[in-house]
Amino acid sequence: MTVAPALLGLLQSGPRHGYDLKRAFDERFGQDKPLAYGQVYSTLARLLKNGLVEVEHEPGDGPDRKRYAITEAGVSDVAVWLATPEKPEPYLQSAMYTKVVLALLTGRDAADVLDAQRTEHLRLMRELTRRKSEGDLADQLVCDHALFHLEADLRWLELTAARLDDLATSVRG
Amino acid sequence: MTTSPPAASASTHPAPADPGTTPGGALLAAHDLHLAFGPTTALASASLEVHPGEVLALMGPSGSGKSTLLHCLAGILRPDSGRVTYGGRDLTAMSDVERSALRRSEFGFVFQFGQLVPELTCAENVALPLRLAGVGRRDALGTAREWLTRLEVPDVADKRPGQTSGGQGQRVAVARALVTRPRVVFADEPTGALDSLNGERVMQMFVAAARDTGAAVVLVTHEARVAAYSDREAVVRDGRVREQVRA
Ligand SMILES: Nc1ncnc2c1ncn2[C@@H]1O[C@H](COP(=O)(O)OP(=O)(O)O)[C@@H](O)[C@H]1O
Ligand SMILES: [Mg+2]
Numbered sequence: 544m545t546v547a548p549a550l551l552g553l554l555q556s557g558p559r560h561g562y563d564l565k566r567a568f569d570e571r572f573g574q575d576k577p578l579a580y581g582q583v584y585s586t587l588a589r590l591l592k593n594g595l596v597e598v599e600h601e602p603g604d605g606p607d608r609k610r611y612a613i614t615e616a617g618v619s620d621v622a623v624w625l626a627t628p629e630k631p632e633p634y635l636q637s638a639m640y641t642k643v644v645l646a647l648l649t650g651r652d653a654a655d656v657l658d659a660q661r662t663e664h665l666r667l668m669r670e671l672t673r674r675k676s677e678g679d680l681a682d683q684l685v686c687d688h689a690l691f692h693l694e695a696d697l698r699w700l701e702l703t704a705a706r707l708d709d710l711a712t713s714v715r716g
Numbered sequence: 717m718t719t720s721p722p723a724a725s726a727s728t729h730p731a732p733a734d735p736g737t738t739p740g741g742a743l744l745a746a747h748d749l750h751l752a753f754g755p756t757t758a759l760a761s762a763s764l765e766v767h768p769g770e771v772l773a774l775m776g777p778s779g780s781g782k783s784t785l786l787h788c789l790a791g792i793l794r795p796d797s798g799r800v801t802y803g804g805r806d807l808t809a810m811s812d813v814e815r816s817a818l819r820r821s822e823f824g825f826v827f828q829f830g831q832l833v834p835e836l837t838c839a840e841n842v843a844l845p846l847r848l849a850g851v852g853r854r855d856a857l858g859t860a861r862e863w864l865t866r867l868e869v870p871d872v873a874d875k876r877p878g879q880t881s882g883g884q885g886q887r888v889a890v891a892r893a894l895v896t897r898p899r900v901v902f903a904d905e906p907t908g909a910l911d912s913l914n915g916e917r918v919m920q921m922f923v924a925a926a927r928d929t930g931a932a933v934v935l936v937t938h939e940a941r942v943a944a945y946s947d948r949e950a951v952v953r954d955g956r957v958r959e960q961v962r963a
Contacts, residue, residue, distance in 0.1 A: 658951065661951070665940065665943060665949055668940060668941065669944050669945075690944070693940070694939075698940075701777065
């Protein structure tokens with residue numbers, strides 16, 4: 544699940560209203576599926592309960608006077624999330640994309656994020672390669688299918704690593 | 717069916733003496749290498765350790781310095797600064813004669829295109845490193861044939877390299893690299909010119925044979941599926957190494 548850590552990461556640049564936060568998320572990560580308000584508020588409630596955000600009440604009494612701010616525990620939560628590779632499986636790009644963008648936005652090393660993922664992918668590829676050389680033809684075909692998908696992911700990681708400088712400019716710009 | 721590797725024909729070709737390792741357990745190490753080709757920086761503080769018997773993949777984008785690093789580790793290129801140590805010995809401080817003697821006795825090489833001698837038969841190509849080490853012709857050719865059988869290409873023994881397929885040629889090159897039972901085999905994109913099925917078979921046999929003889933392998937590749945035959949990988953980027961922890 545990337546929504547909670549992504550919202551948290553977006554709060555690292557400063558406190559925001561729930562509405563603002565949803566807009567910022569949709570702009571960067573919601574290409575094909577904007578967040579529902581319900582999910583934003585339920586996620587924020589959970590983050591609040593876990594002490595990862597806190598609420599600042601603004602003076603006045605209109606609706607949505609609450610601003611959410613990240614706590615120190617929240618900042619380290621984001622750091623841990625970024626440093627933990629995703630479980631390798633096909634189509635993890637969106638989670639990886641979110642991590643890379645958030646690493647750039649929060650001034651962390653996005654190359655480290657990509658490297659950690661690459662290590663995790665290669666670890667699984669080694670395991671499959673070992674299984675393949677010990678198995679029968681059916682095992683080989685099954686393993687090869689997974690290996691080709693993981694290889695495609697790795698190419699994406701490599702390409703993204705080569706484009707980090709450009710991505711940093713466009714993300715911050 | 718797999719055959720066991722040819723016995724270490726100890727009588728005709730004793731394995732090299734244990735070169736020893738540095739305190740960190742490294743057999744071969746690059747320390748802070750810098751190397752420029754004119755205005756082009758190829759290595760910018762590259763450091764790397766190779767441990768005995770491990771298969772290490774050097775990955776990274778094209779032009780990042782992988783081949784240059786491999787050539788420095790193998791004593792083919794001398795860095796502008798920094799040191800390469802093998803066992804306790806400083807390769808960068810040796811004379812050219814000493815270094816090529818060391819290369820012949822302790823190292824093996826596999827390149828993208830076999831680099832076999834076209835005028836010799838495949839068996840003669842595999843026997844060549846043994847002949848250079850002083851082994852008699854008959855023994856050398858016998859051992860060469862055993863290696864070709866081990867790599868499942870016994871029928872190419874009497875053919876010239878030009879009469880073999882790419883995959884067969886690379887297996888001959890692997891046999892030639894391992895025939896002297898080196899401590900380290902350097903392989904630069906060994907499957908780069910092969911289709912994926914042939915590439916896989918070459919990698920499988922290469923790594924299995926290297927493990928059987930206890931040779932460490934430094935494998936340069938930009939292909940993840942080839943790197944997946946290794947024990948660990950190090951990524952070269954802009955002439956520097958981002959090394960991964962040992963598994
Ligand atoms: N003999 C050479 N003369 C000039 N430039 C070279 C030479 N060998 C390598 N280079 C340059 O050094 C850099 C690293 O090359 P190389 O080690 O071959 O990279 P890789 O093997 O990772 O593709 C590249 O910019 C390459 O163009
Ligand atoms: Mg190269």
